[in-house]
Amino acid sequence: MLNKEIVKLLNEQINKELYSSYLYLDIANYYADQSLNGFENWFYIQAKEELDHALLFRKYLLNNGESVISAEISAKFDTYTDFREPLAKVLEHEEYITSSINNIYEKAYKLNDFRTTQFLDWFVKEQGEEEKNSGDNIKRYDLFGSDAKGLFMLDNELSTRVYTAPSLVI
Numbered sequence: 001m002l003n004k005e006i007v008k009l010l011n012e013q014i015n016k017e018l019y020s021s022y023l024y025l026d027i028a029n030y031y032a033d034q035s036l037n038g039f040e041n042w043f044y045i046q047a048k049e050e051l052d053h054a055l056l057f058r059k060y061l062l063n064n065g066e067s068v069i070s071a072e073i074s075a076k077f078d079t080y081t082d083f084r085e086p087l088a089k090v091l092e093h094e095e096y097i098t099s100s101i102n103n104i105y106e107k108a109y110k111l112n113d114f115r116t117t118q119f120l121d122w123f124v125k126e127q128g129e130e131e132k133n134s135g136d137n138i139k140r141y142d143l144f145g146s147d148a149k150g151l152f153m154l155d156n157e158l159s160t161r162v163y164t165a166p167s168l169v170i
Helices: 004-033 037-063 085-110 114-144 148-158
Strands: none
Touching (some): 004 037, 004 085, 037 114, 037 148, 085 114, 114 148
């Protein structure tokens, strides 16, 4: 059995991951409306990855004999005035998710819940990648996005991203 506080935090993390998926789908829709199909592709795939993350937390709870508590996803999204704004929003959001996972990790470690810390190791690494990718997208946009040809090339580059299911075995 897992500690009840850990179970509560993991259930909350499921909700945060589902919100992330919904947020990224909303951003994909924004870029689709702007005919930036590469940006749309990148965020659509990101939405799928975040859904996968939620399902991994779900499976971990179930594999440990715990109940999964579905919670309402309250979603209030921004209206963007330029193509850079969603990119900055994403980095801010990924930093929030990182802090949430770190909080669960810290509590599990203090409780000597090494099973949960081992499970979370993959997410800690994943969040490093998420923050790097988000930061890189901002940097590339800042370098090339103000030029129509540069934006076109960046959009084409983002269109090459393909979905890969997570490799975490639980």
